[in-house]
Amino acid sequence: MGIQERKEREKQELRNLILSTAAELFRMKGYEKTSMRAIAKAIEYSPGTIYRYFKDKDELLYEVSVRGFQLFFEYLSSVREIKDPMEQLRKLGEVYIQFALDYPSYYDLMFIMNDPMRSIKEKESWKEGETSHGVLTNIIRECQEVGYFSGYDINELSLMIWGQVHGIVSLHLRDRMHMYQESDPQKLMNNAVSIFKDAISKL
Amino acid sequence: MGIQERKEREKQELRNLILSTAAELFRMKGYEKTSMRAIAKAIEYSPGTIYRYFKDKDELLYEVSVRGFQLFFEYLSSVREIKDPMEQLRKLGEVYIQFALDYPSYYDLMFIMNDPMRSIKEKESWKEGETSHGVLTNIIRECQEVGYFSGYDINELSLMIWGQVHGIVSLHLRDRMHMYQESDPQKLMNNAVSIFKDAISKL
DNA sequence: TTGACAAAATGAACGCCGTTCAATAAATTA
DNA sequence: TAATTTATTGAACGGCGTTCATTTTGTCAA
Secondary structure, eight states, rough: HHHHHHHHHHHHHHHHHHHHHHHHHHHHHHHGGGHHHHHHHHHHTTTTHHHHHSHHHHHHHHHHHHHHHHHHHHHHHHHOOOOSSSHHHHHHHHHHHHHHHHHHHIIIIIIIIIOOOHHTTTSOOOOOHHHHHHHHHHHHHHHHTTTTTTTTTTHEEEEEEEEHHHHHHHHHHTOOOOOOOOHHHHHHHHHHHHHHHHHHTTO | HHHHHHHHHHHHHHHHHHHHHHHHHHHHHHHGOHHHHHHHHTTTTTTHHHHHHOSSSSHHHHHHHHHHHHHHHHHHHHHOOOOOOHHHHHHHHHOOOOHHOOOOHHHHIIIOSSHHHHHTTTTSOHHHHHHHHHHHHHHHHHHTTTTTTTTTTTHHHHHHHHHHHHHHHHEEEEETTTTTTOOOOHHHHHHHHHHHHHHHOOO
């Protein structure tokens, strides 16, 4: 059955090409200027072809976000190497912000835009979100095992911590930091997160 | 010159009608389904007329967001009545979340969507954002005057605190809380913010 | 009251968009 | 080679934001 396999492989290749091209266009020109027609033109296929590989634009965007998560998990891998759980948590925050600044379009798809989540509605679940979240809760659990955060619910803790970093990143990505005339927004963001780390280390 | 005044008044009235209708459609059907044509039909004018009152859709959305800020400031007024600045800060967080849950569409326009901010780019500044932010920094300053947060930069503090609450609210509004199977998201959000309040009160 | 002028509103038209689907082309199988 | 399955095409549909020549409405002087 070599032919079947080749066809399957070719199908995956075109699917991947669509995803890569979409991600690239998205990164370069932003979501708003990246139409299905533009993607089709970039891969030199007709618009209709994309719909053989993806149900609609929402699904395509969701699958691009999955690519973002793969990259995100690579960023996270550097966190696992650290021993001290509280130090892991610090590093996680740093890495999270770094990812958002390195790949703002991916971050947008993964954590801000509505479109990708629409395609998940009738689906089973948000696997990538849960996996990422698992990384955070595991670290928090280890922190608790060495005495931090005792008595607090782990879900509430994780939402608090995730929310804080996500909030700062989102305000920046969606251009809501006009009132801070700070020339280097990344520095301001990192300093704000530093204070946050001070605060929670006393819990 | 009574006629001039009446014409000016009528002009403002139609402008207000457009804004109110847009806000209402936005609240009921969401941004994505609220087209300029739909707004025009709702007010029983032709689409072209809207462009006599607003440069483009971004500007219209920005002006709707200004309405949101007016409502937001009313919410904030209940904070001013409190004496103790740390208690003010607590209340500010509560009121902020309540506003976001009561008026998710306004919140989206004010703090998440890209479109309204585009119209501000060539404009002078984001007045409403700065005013809101001023409320927060004033409270933080008062907290510092009674001994809290000493040694920390007020901008970094404010970004940290705003970011935390905004982050939690945004994750909820943009449907990124699937991993918390909590039946009552508001409760979870409030509990998370409670922990945050515990944390920063030790700073 | 009438006609000239200005202001406001219209809606067809432009060039986009996401999406569908009958027609066509290409690849596989018999 | 012919029949059949699979993949691709691109015109067409309805909708979008926006523009602008045309028409309607309102104002004021003669």
